[in-house]
Amino acid sequence: MYDKTVRRRRAVLALLVVLSLLLLTAYFGEAPGGRLHAIQRDFLTVVSPIQDGANKALKPVRDLFSWFGNTLHAKSQLAQALKQTERLRRELAAAQEGKRAYHELLALSHLDQLGVDSYRPVAATVIDKDPNVWYSTVVIDKGESSGVHRNDPVINEEGLVGKVAQAAPDGALVELLTNSSMGVSARIGTSHATGLVQPKVGDPNDLLLGYLPSNAQANPGEYVVTSGTVTPQYPSLFPPGLLIGQVTSVDEESAYKSVNVHPVANLHDLDIVQVLTAGAGSRAANLDQLPATLQAGQGPSTNGGEQLASTQQVGG
């Protein structure tokens, strides 16, 4: 009797472990359009209304807990915010002048820049967050039925949040900026030097703007924005000028200058986001078709790096 129980217990454990490993291997090895991914999308379609309902029902509880934390932080942030408002007011005046000049130049050179206005923003609610230590993905309640496609940029009122990694009919998985497979071509403030923003190695909450030319100017406090397409053969997924983060420190030890960037969007507290959708033939749609022929270590070709990052599929 005892032997039978022991044998059954061991058999169940072995079966579950083997099943997990089989799922892991098959899922990791298959393409995003594979059968297990399809099952996952179908499952999301079934449970997303439940998750959406639970999310709305539990919002008061969440808000209550958040209220305590926010109240503690509010006082310390007030003085900082006042100082920042002063600085931003001065910058706004300069930026308005710059914008006017920019539009004049744009009209003169007939540049076909795809700005945020050219995208069709779709508002979505975050219904699930990755509960593990990496915090690198969220699930939103809008999917293909709302025009959301893979590689569409995702923003919130603070700045760039990430991009759509997988889209189901009624939901989509968004990879956050801190996901290891993300890469965004970016520049610092008014500088023309572009680099590639990637998650900081070993620190899942911070970013690193790498591959900057050694003579690029960077000062702590400056804002980092998306650079948009720099070279036509490497179109960017992201429109230019989206706020990514703020420079915290500069590292000049390596051959290329790199800058530590703290994301402006609070990736731990996402509630409502906007997906910048674009129709067929857009950059996001076209990039989905690109063959993954780019090799790592292409140097400072930043948009190539962004493509490489966007075509790599790290599971989860």
Place this chain on the structure above:
Amino acid sequence: MSGSSAGPLALRLGALALVVVFFQIGVVSEVPVFGVNAELCALMVAFSGLLCGSMVGAVCGFAVGLFIDLALLQTLGLTSLIFTLVGYWCGRLRELRDPQGALTPLLVGVSASALSLIGYSLMEFMLGVDSPVSFQLLRVIVLGVVVNAIFALPMWALTRRALEAAMPEDPRRRRRRRAYTTGGLSPLTKA
């Protein structure tokens, strides 16, 4: 476990798992404490194992992990593998040692959290996340364990309350309880 008690226990366990998973992804994942989030699902799986044994713990861990992987579009099999091992280990602890101390749930919760966080990190490294072990990552793991320790005792009370009514009577515990209430010896032995 007898067949008659398996049905109600499975029902209660399933309902508890659903509630905890939705609460985890709907509330707890969005409310960081000390910059990290508690992992109630890992605690629930660990306490299911501690209450019901290794087989129930392993099956519960696999099911909860698979549900999380499916609902969050994560790598299938990753969370279920880790939670299966966590549930099984906690169940074996009960079967081999049957710890009765008041702090047992706290220690088991801390150990299960550490096992799950370290296991998850290791699996992520093995699956190609380009991040070496750093102070920041260790800090997140240590803080995660501390936060889970805060939630361990309430989670234990909830799991026990939800499952106890459907659990079969354990002869070892019945003997221990009788010995405790009669001062260590039964009246018949004294006579």
